[in-house]
Amino acid sequence: MASDAAQVKAAREDIRELLRTTHSHPILVRLGWHDAGTYDKNIEEWPQRGGANGSLRFDVELKHGANAGLINALKLIQPIKDKYPSITYADLFQLASATAIEEAGGPKIPMKYGRVDVTGPEQCPPEGKLPDAGPSSPADHLREVFYRMGLNDKEIVALSGAHTLGRSRPERSGWGKPETKYTVCSYLLYVRCKAGTPARKSVLSMNCSIRCLYQGLHSTTTTKTFSPKQVGIG
Numbered sequence: 001m002a003s004d005a006a007q008v009k010a011a012r013e014d015i016r017e018l019l020r021t022t023h024s025h026p027i028l029v030r031l032g033w034h035d036a037g038t039y040d041k042n043i044e045e046w047p048q049r050g051g052a053n054g055s056l057r058f059d060v061e062l063k064h065g066a067n068a069g070l071i072n073a074l075k076l077i078q079p080i081k082d083k084y085p086s087i088t089y090a091d092l093f094q095l096a097s098a099t100a101i102e103e104a105g106g107p108k109i110p111m112k113y114g115r116v117d118v119t120g121p122e123q124c125p126p127e128g129k130l131p132d133a134g135p136s137s138p139a140d141h142l143r144e145v146f147y148r149m150g151l152n153d154k155e156i157v158a159l160s161g162a163h164t165l166g167r168s169r170p171e172r173s174g175w176g177k178p179e180t181k182y183t184v185c186s187y188l189l190y191v192r193c194k195a196g197t198p199a200r201k202s203v204l205s206m207n208c209s210i211r212c213l214y215q216g217l218h219s220t221t222t223t224k225t226f227s228p229k230q231v232g233i234g
Contacts, residue, residue: 003113004086008095011084015077015099024076025100026166031056031073032097033162034066035090038129041150047118054089054117055124066130090115104165 019025038050047053055061062071077096081089091113098109118124135141146156 003088003091003115004084005113007084007086008091008113011080011087011092012095012099014080014083015096016103018076018080019100019103022076024073025104027069027073028077028096028100029162029165031070031077032093033159034070034130035093037149038125039149040129041148046116047123050125050129052090052094052115053123054093054115055121056093057089058121058124060121061124064127064130066127066132088115088117090117 015028019028032052035054035056036052038055039052040049043049047055056067056070057074061067062074073096077092080096081087081092084092087095094111094115095113098111102108129145131142131145142156142160143153146159151159
């Protein structure tokens with residue numbers, strides 16, 4: 001059943017309100033990604049090929065190690081699904097993810113809707129379709145997983161970078177090694193224009209610095225300052 005366009009539009013507004021009140025942007029992005037990330041371009045049959053098909057709503061898939069904690073996302077989004085029953089889970093998960101990216105300051109993603117839901121847990125993909133937290137050969141492992149989806153190295157890096165939107169939680173990642181203990185990094189961009197500089201030139205002569213404040217492994221706080229050239233804005 002295709003999702004109703006009017007309900008999709010209304011649901012988007014409800015998701016925006018949910019994001020404003022719960023600040024759940026990271027976990028909703030993760031929900032959309034994990035429902036889609038089981039895709040296998042080498043399999044033609046549906047739903048065997050995986051992908052965004054709403055299968056993540058079933059307990060058997062929610063209990064996969066890579067999906068730890070996503071029950072919380074489902075609980076957040078379920079009332080919206082109940083309110084707009086004509087929207088498939090597959091579409092709703094992707095709508096929530098795209099809206100979360102937009103509301104977090106990212107780009108507005110031109111989405112298309114009409115995804116079909118699987119009907120039962122027996123149609124869920126087997127465990128192991130998503131990346132492991134600590135493989136022995138990380139680069140080879142990531143290529144194996146993402147090449148299966150049709151992605152290239154550049155796209156793998158871009159997708160992996162989306163993890164900076166959230167925080168590492170041992171109870172959700174199943175990882176929890178010391179190097180992932182502190183992941184909150186605040187970037188402060190200071191733009192200073194010299195007094196008396198003509199407005200036209202001030203744009204070109206901004207004295208910019210980005211300071212990254214982070215906590216080290218021994219609870220010490222360090223400040224690093226990067227020049228504009230180092231971060232690609234100079």
